[in-house]
Amino acid sequence: MAYGKFAVIGIGQFGSAIARTLSERGAEVIAIDMSITKIEAIKDNVALAVACDATDKKNLLAQNIEDMDAVIVAIGENFEGLLLCTFNLMELKVKRIIARAMGDEQRSILQRMGVTEILSPENEVGISVAEKLLNPNVIDIMELPDGYEIAEIKAPPNIIDRSIDDINLREKYKLNLVTIIRPTINEDGQSIQHTIGVPNAQTTIRANDLLVIFGSMKNINRFTEINS
Numbered sequence: 598m599a600y601g602k603f604a605v606i607g608i609g610q611f612g613s614a615i616a617r618t619l620s621e622r623g624a625e626v627i628a629i630d631m632s633i634t635k636i637e638a639i640k641d642n643v644a645l646a647v648a649c650d651a652t653d654k655k656n657l658l659a660q661n662i663e664d665m666d667a668v669i670v671a672i673g674e675n676f677e678g679l680l681l682c683t684f685n686l687m688e689l690k691v692k693r694i695i696a697r698a699m700g701d702e703q704r705s706i707l708q709r710m711g712v713t714e715i716l717s718p719e720n721e722v723g724i725s726v727a728e729k730l731l732n733p734n735v736i737d738i739m740e741l742p743d744g745y746e747i748a749e750i751k752a753p754p755n756i757i758d759r760s761i762d763d764i765n766l767r768e769k770y771k772l773n774l775v776t777i778i779r780p781t782i783n784e785d786g787q788s789i790q791h792t793i794g795v796p797n798a799q800t801t802i803r804a805n806d807l808l809v810i811f812g813s814m815k816n817i818n819r820f821t822e823i824n825s
């Protein structure tokens with residue numbers, strides 16, 4: 598799996614969780630923060646840790662920020678700084694910008710700027726954000742003790758039109774399928790999501806299905822990688 602290059606700007610509790618998890622999973626991570634103390638605390642956990650003002654475009658250019666697969670702006674205490682940093686990233690044509698919003702008002706401002714990926718820390722866990730960045734098939738994750746997760750993932754292409762029995766999730770991948778969320782059309786012609794209940798061995802996976810799977814993230818990543 599190609600893990601990619603990421604920059605995390607703002608190394609508070611939320612940003613540091615994202616940076617450390619990305620790095621632990623094999624990604625190349627640059628951590629950026631104005632606080633030397635925070636940079637010192639994370640420098641051994643990432644590829645590069647830089648103490649600088651990320652609202653200064655020259656500092657971003659010095660880190661080749663435009664070459665990142667994604668930049669996560671996790672500045673939490675200075676919304677003006679977050680906006681300026683995000684604006685600079687847009688000016689530099691960074692391919693993927695993910696910004697943190699503390700509340701609906703901040704979210705609305707970021708949306709008006711044209712930011713399409715916005716994190717709400719009250720609804721997101723830094724570790725889960727990192728996992729979703731590394732594996733685009735992952736829609737949502739619930740962390741469980743002992744290294745297990747319940748993950749909602751897009752059905753990989755190679756299992757479409759195959760039965761649960763044929764896929765052999767439990768024996769081949771050490772995963773359990775909890776349920777399937779399937780898009781359907783209601784009486785008004787609107788697309789809605791329908792949970793089909795507990796799947797049986799004969800249940801067939803369809804295109805656009807979302808699978809709710811229990812297992813370790815290592816095995817979930819292996820399953821999506823093999824079948825993509």
